[in-house]
Amino acid sequence: AQKVTQAQTEISVVEKEDVTLDCVYETRDTTYYLFWYKQPPSGELVFLIRRNSFDEQNEISGRYSWNFQKSTSSFNFTITASQVVDSAVYFCALSRMDSSYKLIFGSGTRLLVRP
């Protein structure tokens, strides 16, 4: 069975603080994909990153960075120097590495960045 756990329900930070959103996953597959999505108040899902299981290199994109640790089944997301526009719900997701791309989502972390 596949499962994604985002233990942090809600995080509140002051602008310019760094914040890390945790994601822990469970799967019996040896190959899989991990994702992060952002859902602003308007509701749409904004794709942030996809990582495949055999690539453990950390990735940085501007103020965003991701730390993939296969040994601990974690795929954490850090926002550096947070901004008010980063306020949203962030979802971590998992999918099998097949043609289905069926996503299993975590429960989401609501991030509030206060000015």
Place this chain on the structure above:
Amino acid sequence: GAVVSQHPSRVICKSGTSVKIECRSLDFQATTMFWYRQFPKQSLMLMATSNEGSKATYEQGVEKDKFLINHASLTLSTLTVTSAHPEDSSFYICSASRDRNLGTFGSGTRLTVV
């Protein structure tokens, strides 16, 4: 590229009526489309997977006679909520993908049944 349009964005309907939600891939042919449901302040749960020209595959616990999915063409899938009730009020969002490619999400439909 890879734009998915979902309509309507919001709909309010009376209890007992049916509502149709459309999901269109605008610039690519989507061999697979997914329908997710999200209750307020909860996560997204997959309802069903549809492949063009074949019957949808529903997840456990999802009533296929209540949530009718049609994927008649490579660019259009529809979700019809039949005999809607207040407990069907939710955010419905589709995702469309080409073969072995990452799916693109639509903008979602907020359904309110009164």
